[in-house]
Amino acid sequence: MRANIQPRKRSSYRLRENMQLYLIMLPVLIHIFIFSYIPMYGIIIAFQDYYPGKPFFSFHESVHWVGFQHFIDFFNGPYFGRLMRNTFLLSFYFLVFGFWIPILFALLLNELKSGIFKKYVQTASYLPHFISNVVVAGMVLSFINTDGIVNAIVKLFGGTPVALNTEPGYFPAIYTITSIWKSFGWSSILYLAAMSSVDPHLYEAAKMDGANRFKQMLHITLPSIRPTIFILLIFAIGNLLSANSEFILLIYNPMVYETADVIGTYLYRDGLLGGNFSMGTAVGLFISVINFTLLYIANSLSRKYSDYALW
Amino acid sequence: MATVRRNPNRIKQGSVAVDIILYAIALVICLITLYPFYFVIIMSISSPSEVAAMNVFWFPKGFFLGSYELIVRDTKMWWAYSNTLIYVGAGTLLNCLTAVLGAYPLTVRNLKGRKWVVTFLLIPMYFGGGLIPSYLLINKLGMYNTMFAVIIPGMVSIWNIILVRTFFTTIPEGLKESAFIDGASHLQLLFRVILPISKPILAVIAIYSIVGIWNSWFDALVYLPNEKLHPLQMYLYRVVVQQSVDLKMLSLEDTKNAVANMLSNIQLKYAIIVFTTLPVIFTYPFFQKYFIKGALLGSLKE
Numbered sequence A: 001m002r003a004n005i006q007p008r009k010r011s012s013y014r015l016r017e018n019m020q021l022y023l024i025m026l027p028v029l030i031h032i033f034i035f036s037y038i039p040m041y042g043i044i045i046a047f048q049d050y051y052p053g054k055p056f057f058s059f060h061e062s063v064h065w066v067g068f069q070h071f072i073d074f075f076n077g078p079y080f081g082r083l084m085r086n087t088f089l090l091s092f093y094f095l096v097f098g099f100w101i102p103i104l105f106a107l108l109l110n111e112l113k114s115g116i117f118k119k120y121v122q123t124a125s126y127l128p129h130f131i132s133n134v135v136v137a138g139m140v141l142s143f144i145n146t147d148g149i150v151n152a153i154v155k156l157f158g159g160t161p162v163a164l165n166t167e168p169g170y171f172p173a174i175y176t177i178t179s180i181w182k183s184f185g186w187s188s189i190l191y192l193a194a195m196s197s198v199d200p201h202l203y204e205a206a207k208m209d210g211a212n213r214f215k216q217m218l219h220i221t222l223p224s225i226r227p228t229i230f231i232l233l234i235f236a237i238g239n240l241l242s243a244n245s246e247f248i249l250l251i252y253n254p255m256v257y258e259t260a261d262v263i264g265t266y267l268y269r270d271g272l273l274g275g276n277f278s279m280g281t282a283v284g285l286f287i288s289v290i291n292f293t294l295l296y297i298a299n300s301l302s303r304k305y306s307d308y309a310l311w
Numbered sequence B: 001m002a003t004v005r006r007n008p009n010r011i012k013q014g015s016v017a018v019d020i021i022l023y024a025i026a027l028v029i030c031l032i033t034l035y036p037f038y039f040v041i042i043m044s045i046s047s048p049s050e051v052a053a054m055n056v057f058w059f060p061k062g063f064f065l066g067s068y069e070l071i072v073r074d075t076k077m078w079w080a081y082s083n084t085l086i087y088v089g090a091g092t093l094l095n096c097l098t099a100v101l102g103a104y105p106l107t108v109r110n111l112k113g114r115k116w117v118v119t120f121l122l123i124p125m126y127f128g129g130g131l132i133p134s135y136l137l138i139n140k141l142g143m144y145n146t147m148f149a150v151i152i153p154g155m156v157s158i159w160n161i162i163l164v165r166t167f168f169t170t171i172p173e174g175l176k177e178s179a180f181i182d183g184a185s186h187l188q189l190l191f192r193v194i195l196p197i198s199k200p201i202l203a204v205i206a207i208y209s210i211v212g213i214w215n216s217w218f219d220a221l222v223y224l225p226n227e228k229l230h231p232l233q234m235y236l237y238r239v240v241v242q243q244s245v246d247l248k249m250l251s252l253e254d255t256k257n258a259v260a261n262m263l264s265n266i267q268l269k270y271a272i273i274v275f276t277t278l279p280v281i282f283t284y285p286f287f288q289k290y291f292i293k294g295a296l297l298g299s300l301k302e
Helices: A002-047 A069-076 A080-098 A100-111 A115-130 A133-144 A149-156 A168-187 A189-196 A200-208 A213-224 A226-238 A245-251 A254-260 A263-273 A277-306 B002-013 B015-045 B048-052 B066-071 B075-107 B114-126 B131-140 B158-168 B173-181 B186-197 B199-215 B218-223 B232-241 B248-252 B258-262 B265-301
Strands: none
Touching: A002 A069, A002 A277, A002 B075, A002 B114, A002 B131, A002 B186, A069 A080, A069 A277, A080 A100, A080 A168, A080 A254, A080 A263, A100 A115, A100 A168, A100 A189, A100 A213, A100 B015, A115 A168, A115 B015, A115 B265, A133 A149, A133 A168, A133 A245, A133 B015, A133 B232, A133 B265, A168 A189, A168 A245, A168 A254, A168 B015, A189 A213, A189 A226, A189 B265, A200 A213, A213 A226, A226 A277, A245 A263, A245 B232, A263 A277, A263 B131, A277 B131, B015 B066, B015 B265, B048 B265, B066 B265, B075 B114, B075 B158, B075 B186, B075 B199, B075 B232, B075 B265, B114 B158, B131 B218, B158 B199, B158 B265, B173 B186, B186 B199, B199 B232, B199 B265, B218 B232, B232 B265
């Protein structure tokens, strides 16, 4: 009796159940379709001569297709070399000078014996991560002003004030130092988590074998965070051409464009404010293709040589 | 007993000297991290003449709250404050709601086409249309220069959906089954049974949303030319970065107030930075554990 009824009942129930579940998700799916997928489709304007008022993202006959013309124009444009160089260098400096700092910081915290002190140091080091970019930028700008604290210190030591905010040569250093200051504490979290999962018996055993603290760090703590280091390095390399343009936008000015203008800021200025929508979209597509390629290469290399990979 | 056991070890390894050095380095790092904030605070409360002479380094010199008196009368700032509260409130609620609605169905094992839905969610995490297509879309939808431009596009976070889904899968199946036996529908199960025990993950998402929206300014820069709609960070942007708002104008409203006229621009800027950032600095240590939890949960999926 039971066996007779159930299959039929279950299949109609299944259908109703699935309908119900999709209804629950529907608002979210629609939102993602509109705000993520339609802009992706909108990339086709990179291959058109689009300007406002023309049919929106369409294949209508009035659409003027230009193929790769916007890409070619951008590559041959006066700013291409400068933008590529700045975008690469600013990310590269951050990688080279900033990547190992969270690792060292985590190793340092791991060696501190006082739990309370360690907690205070951690809390302090995370703080800049939660302060808005605007506030950090406002502080940095006031510090590097000709009458700001940096120059006051320079004067204190008998030096002559420097125009830090208008001299292009200083911008990379200012950007790199500020970015590291803002992020090093928070970036150490994943390392600390990996370290805390190490079995304490390993340290005990090492002590028995006569390993000193430095050796314990080298042979137990460091290997425990190696996967984390590799994965974060893959991400960092994948980001080599995506300098933090939202922050640069806040601290640069026309006088330092020579070293500060990156693809993201150019895209905002020339593409969005300048109304060159097709060109801006082409530039954006170009950079995201490069970034994805970089991530892909880094991931393949990492999988080949270290067994750690994102996918 | 414990000291007897620990001490020989330490002496043998020369740990005391090493410890002192490590603690000293940690202190210096703390100093470097916190000093900029400390400097901004002491500058904002020192007497204007010392500030103008750049004499303040370690301790406030003199004591003067005139800049704060001026700031609290800044109606534009309060306006921006209230806008931010609207954006944070609406954005956080919507983020939590959509994360739950998006995550729950994905945890039901016999959902047909689940793999397709997951792929549909994952693709936008790696590819995007970019700034300009999104800008054109917002314009086309008639959201440009309305509060919706800042609230609606950000109300769904795929990242949050994945976090909540991961949490939901840890809920024992038995709990769900017993609800079904009682004749509950999926929606009832979700809101009556699962949500009440999901507070930890909702707290993580809520706190990330609050801080994220509180700190965001770029959307407002792109989508909101109307200053009346600007959130606090955008107002700060105009004051401390773009310098298109002169806070000294506030003091011109009552020129009788001679003290106000002595104020330097820098002191007013520092005062407004402190005044708008203090809520974050004071509340963040209490929420720290949620942030860390979120960071660690997120890393599982990386």
